[in-house]
Amino acid sequence: MTIFDQLESEVQSYARSFPVTFDKAQGAKLYDTEGREYIDFLAGAGTLNYGHNNPVLKEALIDYLQADGIAHGLDMHTRAKQELLEAFDQCILKPRDLEYVLQFTGPTGTNAVEAAMKIARKVKGRSEILAFTNGFHGCSLGALAATGNRHHRGGSGGVSLPDVTHMPYSNYFGNDVDTIAMIDQLIEDPSSGVDQPAAVLLETVQGEGGLNAASFDWLQGIEKLCKKHDMLLIVDDIQAGCGRTGTFFSFEPAGIKPDIVTLSKSLSGFGLPFALVMMRPELDIWEPGEHNGTFRGNNHAFVTATKAIRHFWSDDKFQNEVQEKAALLKKRFQEIANMAGPANMQPKGRGMMQGLSCKDGDLAKLVITRCFELGLVIETSGAYDQVVKCLCPLTITKDELNKALDIIEQSVKDIMTKRYQKAS
Ligand code: PLP
Numbered sequence: 001m002t003i004f005d006q007l008e009s010e011v012q013s014y015a016r017s018f019p020v021t022f023d024k025a026q027g028a029k030l031y032d033t034e035g036r037e038y039i040d041f042l043a044g045a046g047t048l049n050y051g052h053n054n055p056v057l058k059e060a061l062i063d064y065l066q067a068d069g070i071a072h073g074l075d076m077h078t079r080a081k082q083e084l085l086e087a088f089d090q091c092i093l094k095p096r097d098l099e100y101v102l103q104f105t106g107p108t109g110t111n112a113v114e115a116a117m118k119i120a121r122k123v124k125g126r127s128e129i130l131a132f133t134n135g136f137h138g139c140s141l142g143a144l145a146a147t148g149n150r151h152h153r154g155g156s157g158g159v160s161l162p163d164v165t166h167m168p169y170s171n172y173f174g175n176d177v178d179t180i181a182m183i184d185q186l187i188e189d190p191s192s193g194v195d196q197p198a199a200v201l202l203e204t205v206q207g208e209g210g211l212n213a214a215s216f217d218w219l220q221g222i223e224k225l226c227k228k229h230d231m232l233l234i235v236d237d238i239q240a241g242c243g244r245t246g247t248f249f250s251f252e253p254a255g256i257k258p259d260i261v262t263l264s265k266s267l268s269g270f271g272l273p274f275a276l277v278m279m280r281p282e283l284d285i286w287e288p289g290e291h292n293g294t295f296r297g298n299n300h301a302f303v304t305a306t307k308a309i310r311h312f313w314s315d316d317k318f319q320n321e322v323q324e325k326a327a328l329l330k331k332r333f334q335e336i337a338n339m340a341g342p343a344n345m346q347p348k349g350r351g352m353m354q355g356l357s358c359k360d361g362d363l364a365k366l367v368i369t370r371c372f373e374l375g376l377v378i379e380t381s382g383a384y385d386q387v388v389k390c391l392c393p394l395t396i397t398k399d400e401l402n403k404a405l406d407i408i409e410q411s412v413k414d415i416m417t418k419r420y421q422k423a424s
């Protein structure tokens with residue numbers, strides 16, 4: 001029995017798909033304690049967009065540590081935070097003509113979602129929030145109420161998960177059903193049973209929910225609906241943001257401007273915990289310390305975030321490279337799906353958040369198990385864990401990307417030709 005079996009809670013999940021002990025990592029590669037190399041298509045569930053131990057970020061952090069920079073600063077003003085705010089303003093907000101104030105929350109995505117939901121309710125004086133089928137927003141009780149997945153909701157131990165109504169996401173009922181019109185009617189109708197919401201909370205691409213990408217029309221429709229019914233629009237960009245879909249914010253190509261945005265995961269760029277809520281300045285009606293948290297001042301994360309923002313987001317170069325790689329992913333996932341046949345697999349997703357929707361979870365499990373044997377770490381998502389999901393570092397080289405896609409192709413081939421049949 002290993003020390004993990006002996007002492008670690010049964011709640012562990014990713015460790016079950018990849019039963020080795022990882023030791024080192026660099027760029028898009030992971031190495032286990034036996035020295036075996038893997039390409040990483042999980043990358044901290046979207047936390048390592050700039051790769052493991054990115055040398056540029058590592059150097060900035062080492063310099064800061066060597067100089068005895070502040071490590072933990074509560075919410076006090078520090079040089080590291082000042083430089084982060086300046087970089088965020090210059091490279092992210094101003095070029096996109098966005099005006100937000102930034103709230104530093106506790107350093108998990110879930111805590112940012114909690115804060116976003118609380119401020120929306122406080123501003124509007126209404127408790128109801130609309131969230132969506134297949135949405136994932138975290139596992140603490142407030143955020144969990146907005147999460148669709150029954151498995152995660154079950155973890156609440158039966159306490160109620162109130163004040164959230166789930167509505168059908170873009171294309172939930174297929175192309176022919178206009179879910180915007182449906183939601184509009186439910187809010188409009190004084191007898192529908194839906195109380196007037198304070199806000200709408202959504203992901204533009206549902207990461208955990210199975211790579212469902214909302215159409216830009218739908219996102220624009222939701223923005224209009226929010227204005228019509230006096231609701232705030234909260235975009236949870238924790239997984240889809242920080243360049244994952246090809247632009248810094250996932251909502252940019254849809255041309256919408258949310259009232260509130262949550263960010264975390266790849267924000268620090270180095271895997272250091274860090275989360276933010278961005279809100280229109282007039283919504284910032286918090287009393288001092290009202291949404292508190294000891295670890296809101298992770299200055300090491302501020303240092304790497306500042307470096308990541310200045311290094312990758314000062315111009316369009318990185319964004320263009322990401323979009324080229326996304327096009328390669330799209331092409332190759334389409335080819336693999338064609339090979340498997342449309343009844344077995346369909347390509348899905350947007351940007352560098354794409355994958356293969358399999359006919360069921362068993363097939364997807366076979367694919368990721370075979371991939372792991374062939375040296376690729378890749379996970380599933382979706383209601384039935386049926387979607388094989390690529391979340392590789394955005395800095396992955398084209399060679400590595402092709403090599404990983406070759407592994408997926410080989411795995412699917414092995415399964416389809418029955419050379420490989422059992423997921424262990
Ligand atoms: N929101 C989205 C869209 C997420 O994908 C996640 C995590 O996967 C969260 C919120 C929760 O973030 P965390 O796990 O850091 O609490």
